[in-house]
Amino acid sequence: MYKSIAAELVAEALHKSTEETAKLIERPKQLQHGDYAFPCFALAKEKRKSPQHIASELAANLSNPAFSVIEAMGGYVNFTLNKEHAASQVLQTIQQQQVAYGSTTVGQGEVVTIDLSSPNIAKPFSMGHLRSTVIGNSIGLLLEKQGYQVVRINHVGDWGTQFGKLICAYEKWGDEAKVRRNTIPELLKLYIRYHEEAVQNEQLVQEGRDWFRRLEQGDAYANKLWRWFRDVSMEEFGRVYELMGVKFDSDAGEAFYNNKMDRVVKELEQKGLLSLSEGAQVVQLDAYNLPPSLIKKKDGATLYATRDLAAAIYRKESYNFSRSLYVVGHEQSLHFQQLKIVLTKMGYDWSDGVTHIPFGMVLQDGKKMSTRKGKLVLLDKVLEQAIQLADANISKKNPSLINKAEVARQVGVGAVLFHDLKQERIHDIDFSLEDMLRVEGETGPYVQYTHARACTLLAKREMDLANSEIDKDTAAEAWPILSQLLQFPEAVTYAAVNYDPSRIAKYVIDLAQVFNSYYGRVRILNEDEKLAARLAIVTAVKTVLAEGLRLLGIGAPKQM
């Protein structure tokens, strides 16, 4: 908000638009350079004066009660906020708005669907699906904070030739009792064995395909097995989602679209988009310099492109979204590029809103994890360990804590989720259990701990802060905190617009750091005339930390 005041001042003086100047205004790295800066270098040519000259001229003509100092320094005009004024402003705003601080209404009346998580039935919940789940969930929370209505869709992988393979393997080597007892690991074993043997045995591949065709044609026995595998898997996934606190509005998976694909194929045909290539039905995309999109295999079975087209159309018809997001690994970039173009070729102008939000893969020893080779790390085991570790820490540090189990869950899960969310979405992550379980430094538990500290202070000294005023000295001493609080709305907007939860993760780390530094330096509960001002700051920090964590899908316990 103060940035725009500075932008307006400069714009007026230069007879330029506020948008133009706002783009140039930056936040100086050095504290001595103030809170905002306007660089004058670009104006030098146009004005035929040195940047230094322009800056000092400009600085001399600018003034506003919001800023205590506006001065020229080496080609910049530096703005220093009136700390007392800004501090009381931001504290008041947070006190009034509470968790709504940073909210906007830009998305009012618009629906956004988010395709997230989408694990595969009969396979364990992998680390890759963790990324999709937590990133997608956080993006949903961020968009809700911007006023959008968000529909979270778990596009469960419950269909495809893999089930033909699985049924084939179960028929050959499966043991019903064993599978009943320990479903997912047993099914995984069968799946792995199938792939091991298929390398030697061409016939097995054909049998797998045949089973899938029978499944797709409605064969009763195949469907019974499929339903069984699906139900048990969903139950198991449900436990993981509950641990993580993720909820969906729809779990219409791939099978859901089985009866919705004919229509799409016919439509493609009618619009003259289909052509025959090597026995398969495809949409040629040569004009876009892309490989063709495969709609039907030569044996007539459908493919994921067919299903995703049907799903996209169904979602538009059901939810009338303005945007439809897919939080899926970057290895599927080509597929989503093709999907969007085929929708456009079909004449759907809403395809503009169809957006792939890619993320990096979870690698092991620098390589892709493979289900088929059984090389993968299971999420529930990781969460379990994280929770145990949190529990052990509580027993050591705060043994009298009342709701220990719930706090251990929040902290353990918080560590795992935060580790994933804090780094750039697109970067690959080399799997490291050690890093995920870390609780010191730039971690979820560190932020949670800071929040708990603030809560404890407030519990120890209750006070009515409604009319508390902040004095100049307190504002100056706590300035790094106040300045950071001031930036929360910007961080939220940036994160929402760029689908980038890591921005919020970095923000809460920074806020926690400046607060902890203050905590180590200043005795907050000292009974003096400035106590109310300090408590007002602590309250604001508590509110914003909790809200930041919430936007990441992470809990903020009051004690830990």
Add this chain to the structure above:
RNA sequence: GUCCCAAUAGCUCAGCUGGAUAGAGCAACAGCCUUCUAAGCUGUGGGUCGGGGGUUCGAAUCCCUCUUGGGACGCCA
């Protein structure tokens, strides 16, 4: 082979879309708990921003090129 993505401290990563002296965390070392939770704080050391060109008043950031790593490229999703 073609296309996409990445490369910053010993390790893991930031760097606010081109600005002032490139910053954190971990690890190492030195300190701080008889008063608000040490899952914390303070300090020290650590850099050819992968290499080379270019654009610009100004480049870790934009463009070209090379190197290295990862991914995708028709019947898996």
